Amino acid sequence: MPCIDRLPAIPLLASDPYLSIWMPADTMTQTDACHWSGPAKPIRGVLTVDGVACRFLGAGPEPEAGLTELKVTATRTCFTSEFAGVRLETCFASPALPQDLDLLSMPVTLVTLSAVSLDGAEHDVRVKLHLSDRLCYDGDIRPAMSGASFVLNGKNTAWCGQTTQKPLSHSADHSTIDWGYLYLSADGETTLVGDGLQTCCSLSAGGPAAQLIIAYDDIASINYFGDLCKPWYRRDGRQITDAIRCVQEHFDTILNDCTRLDARLAEDARSAAGEDYERLVNAAWRHTFAAHKLIATPAGEMAFLSKENDSNGCIGTVDVSYPSIPIFLKYCPELVNALCRPVLEFASMPVWTEDFAPHDVGRYPLATGQVYAARRHVGQGECYPPYYLYPAGTDVWDVRYQMPVEECGNMLIMLEAGRAFGADPALAKQYRSLLDTWVQYLVKYGEDPDEQLCTDDFAGHLAHNVNLAAKAIIGVACYARLTGEESYAKQAKTMAEHLLEKIGDKGNTPLTLDGQGWSMKYNLLWDKVLGLGLMPESFYAAETASYLPRINTYGLPLDSRADYTKSDWICWTARMADDAAVRTALIAPIAKELRETTSRVPFSDWYDTKTGRYVAFIARSVQGGIFALML
Structure with missing residues (x-):
């Protein structure tokens, strides 16, 4: 056979x-x-x-x-x-x-x-x-x-x-x-x-x-x-x-290095979650790196720029970098800094006057300023204006389509996670004033976010988003770790206590703070990985166990709004479970989807959990999130 x-x-x-x-x-x-x-x-x-x-x-x-x-x-x-x-x-x-x-x-x-x-x-x-x-x-x-x-x-x-x-x-x-x-x-x-x-x-x-x-x-x-x-x-x-x-x-040496890395990754994957997980890791490795371009900036520094494949073509998208970082934290944490550097540079330019972090830095291969939420739409194949040259007060973007809490949280979490895993902390220190602005935004607006977009923007605007509130809390805690500002650690703990009072600790927590629906709470991953101590262990045991009855043939749905899911977020959620049986139950359907889907596209991260067919998103960098179980 x-x-x-x-x-x-x-x-x-x-x-x-x-x-x-x-x-x-x-x-x-x-x-x-x-x-x-x-x-x-x-x-x-x-x-x-x-x-x-x-x-x-x-x-x-x-x-x-x-x-x-x-x-x-x-x-x-x-x-x-x-x-x-x-x-x-x-x-x-x-x-x-x-x-x-x-x-x-x-x-x-x-x-x-x-x-x-x-x-x-x-x-x-x-x-x-x-x-x-x-x-x-x-x-x-x-x-x-x-x-x-x-x-x-x-x-x-x-x-x-x-x-x-x-x-x-x-x-x-x-x-x-x-x-x-x-x-x-x-x-x-x-x-x-x-x-x-x-x-x-x-x-x-x-x-x-x-x-x-x-x-x-x-x-x-x-x-x-x-x-x-x-x-x-x-x-x-x-x-x-x-x-x-x-x-x-060095042909033979390079091949031997590839073989050794393959063996190491296979062992790491099997140790973390078994053979099904090894399949996911093998499918995601080249896939993730090939969604990026590693360049030298004019200053001779590394910039690692993703293309937002099959979703809009943006370059350096913050909420695409964020789900991808587990692979880099595990195997090359300095690349997390290289993901953040272009965003920090752009956010320091006169044209960016917002009190929150940008969404992206352009459309691939042109890192010439954020295009998401731009008031002027430019067709496929055409080039956006060089927004990075514009002065302050130009009113380039429509705030209704921005992701303020999302991107502020993402940037603070990425910088702290990178530092915690060994990346140079000098980058965060260099842009401290930006981080100060962004954490203040999270404190002011993050505990109960109003109607705004998050990374799952395909599902539309959502007010009182529990996942977004969780991201804000984690972001504040990460800022405290980055800067040593103890008052923000206390602020994050208070925000977490308020969240727990609203959603409970018995599992089946809601999609929104007013009690609607349910959702994967993937943003709380960093509480576990970084040891932030924001939520009790009993919360994670109950929450991850509550997902099991909701799993369909090809995976756990993202939330109660639809049958589709995101493979990266499932792996983040699985990492939150200490019970190996829960991890296996969450991971196995993704491997089944890889084996059985009729959609002939490179490892889609957004697919239907009942049919296994891809919804959208091809060859995207977010599959680096598959590696969350190794953290």
Whole structure:
């Protein structure tokens, strides 16, 4: 029987929001690979055994090789194909290694190909891998293209890209890159062909694997408040060819590091919540990192910018960063500071005169000022004005569509959580005056929030939101920890006591402070993780146990308003449970959804708990929240 790791979409190239290519099928030959947003970006592989060809990757006219094994780990997608007495083993690895941020920021994928004779006979084995130049442009109309072949560090290398380059020339949600250059490097013959790049190699059965490198030079990654910034690894003048050379020279070491990280993550996951949780962790790792771009700011500091995929395309969204941080707290806490830095910089500019935190810093890839709640709507593909240049008093945003309590709480919690797990506290100290303003907003408006949006804005405005009140309380407590201001610790404790008086400690707590409905209380996670001592342990035991009767086939609904859920919030809620059986009951349906959903999109975080179908939100950074159970 084939051993297949079933996911709704299989990661192939996973480096950033543009280089995010997936196979939306159970096998590797049912269709072509595509960008997370849907457009086909073909990567095709043909295996020829003794002169007879078959297809092991992508669509095409050749007969399909039999897929006998597919394994998706945190950093690697490996699959085995059989044809004419030969087994071909193929592996795509993304070096998303948090211990090496230079390497993590390189848009590279390592590919290995090896052959084994199944019948003991000698075979003539040849493999061809073809990358479509559709990887270099957006839309269906092929522009004028150019490219060439050359030798780099003794390896055959080819590149292709549009003849006319316009870096960072569009901004949208469902869009692919429309500039830059695709590279392919290998030992075998590697050339520019009519519609892309191609490498051909001969394999010896039982011999060493062929090693290929796929890379992408985006020229410029982010417009960062007027400066065109490059990936982190290029901060000292390095180029894409230096990245390729680095991988060439350390190929085996990088793969070994990927294997070791995979093993560590698998062990951490099983220890936290078992095999179903391991499946979630493996599905979420590359997924999360590929929803971000790590750049060097003009000051030489790290900025880690998410794209709000399939929800509006915003860059650096605070309430998208907030749910993602468990993965970074566990494995690289300084990235939490890198998430916060762009928001703090923007909030310090004259145009931002609000007494609460921003929602975002632009629309990807243009970090040129908040676009959420902007009075002027700009269509997909167009560029928003450079709001960061505007003076105070310009009245750019409509306060009705802001998320004041949400974002103030998020920023204070992220900064304190990062500090608690080892991030440099200097960033929070640098922006102390902003934090003072934001905590005062929470004290004034957070205990019983009026009708405003929260991160679950798809559900609409909600007054007296218990989850939002909980976030305000946690935010105040985190500010106290950050600054040493004991009066705010007492304030947070008083606010928590008031909340407990209103909602009770017997479980089944309401959605709103006036007693309506019910909801997951995911924002209270930080009381447990950071040891804030705001709510009694009996509250968490009763509350998490009360969720069990509400679980549907594919998970616990977000709240009483609908059957849909958020996978990240379920994992946060599971972390609040000390009872392993409760954790398992909450986690298992998400793993079931991954195995059974008919929605062929990368791990949606917003899906229906009865049908398992995705509602919206594809390939989003919030799946970093899956790692909450490891904190």
